[in-house]
Amino acid sequence: MVKRQLAISSDPAKLISPIPMQLDPVRMPDHLAIIMDGNGRWAKKRGLPRVMGHKAGVEALKTTLRLASNWGIGALTVYAFSTENWSRPGEEVNFLMSLFENVLQRELNLLKLEQVKISFIGDLSPLPIRLKGLIKEATEQTSANKGIHFNVCTNYGGRRELVLAAQKLAKRCINGELEPDLIDENAFAAELLTANDVDPDLVIRTSGERRISNFLLWQLAYAEIHITETLWPDFNENALIQALIDYQSRRRRFGGLEAESSKHYEI
Numbered sequence: 001m002v003k004r005q006l007a008i009s010s011d012p013a014k015l016i017s018p019i020p021m022q023l024d025p026v027r028m029p030d031h032l033a034i035i036m037d038g039n040g041r042w043a044k045k046r047g048l049p050r051v052m053g054h055k056a057g058v059e060a061l062k063t064t065l066r067l068a069s070n071w072g073i074g075a076l077t078v079y080a081f082s083t084e085n086w087s088r089p090g091e092e093v094n095f096l097m098s099l100f101e102n103v104l105q106r107e108l109n110l111l112k113l114e115q116v117k118i119s120f121i122g123d124l125s126p127l128p129i130r131l132k133g134l135i136k137e138a139t140e141q142t143s144a145n146k147g148i149h150f151n152v153c154t155n156y157g158g159r160r161e162l163v164l165a166a167q168k169l170a171k172r173c174i175n176g177e178l179e180p181d182l183i184d185e186n187a188f189a190a191e192l193l194t195a196n197d198v199d200p201d202l203v204i205r206t207s208g209e210r211r212i213s214n215f216l217l218w219q220l221a222y223a224e225i226h227i228t229e230t231l232w233p234d235f236n237e238n239a240l241i242q243a244l245i246d247y248q249s250r251r252r253r254f255g256g257l258e259a260e261s262s263k264h265y266e267i
């Protein structure tokens with residue numbers, strides 16, 4: 001496995017935080033995926049407009065990215081905007097687009113300094129032109145970075161991603177580049193938007209909802225799932241530690257048998 005370069009920071013308050021004692025450094029996930037949910041409810045509880053929850057959610061995301069990077073997690077993939085989110089009130093959609101723009105502009109230098117490689121996954125074509133420009137700039141300027149790979153799912157839908165992968169494979173077959181019988185799981189996975197990452201080992205969903213919501217449908221096949229009642233803007237270092245403790249307590253079987261249960265019995 002590629003050894004990732006850990007984050008550095010010129011800000012003493014953001015110096016590398018070591019892996020907490022409660023966690024086994026050898027069993028950290030290589031890839032963490034997060035459904036950041038509960039921003040609206042967080043705001044409502046405080047009598048604030050829903051969009052203030054999204055604003056607060058950015059701070060939780062920055063904290064999580066920095067900790068994941070410092071603790072040697074290779075990739076972090078977050079669900080920032082789904083293909084279904086366009087159906088929200090126009091004001092909220094516009095706020096989110098402006099928020100993405102402002103955050104990208106404000107944080108790009110720090111992402112570069114901290115060796116984060118940022119990618120945007122999804123159909124970016126309907127996004128505002130200014131946002132598309134900033135995404136291109138951020139992607140290009142961080143593409144050679146050796147630290148954590150930060151995937152931001154934007155206008156992303158898992159089913160759409162699968163349909164597009166099938167279309168690409170079909171076209172290659174029609175062009176004579178590929179035999180249909182040779183399409184296997186590796187060939188399929190290579191056409192997905194996450195082709196350069198290992199599949200997530202752990203998916204966290206905040207705010208207590210128990211759904212996958214069209215997120216990484218192929219890639220989450222064997223992921224461990226951690227559901228927390230914590231609303232996304234309240235997700236902090238302690239919540240991440242709890243999720244990782246939960247993950248490290250699981251025995252991953254990938255459809256096989258655990259070592260102890262496959263022992264030989266005499267008849």
Ligand code: FPP
Nearest residue numbers: 036037038039040041057058080100103152
């Ligand atoms: C779900 O909460 C959250 C979202 C749809 C948006 C998440 C976006 C961010 C945290 C900002 C990320 C910023 C960048 C630059 C990547 P919800 O609104 O569905 O909450 P609710 O279920 O309580 O209504």
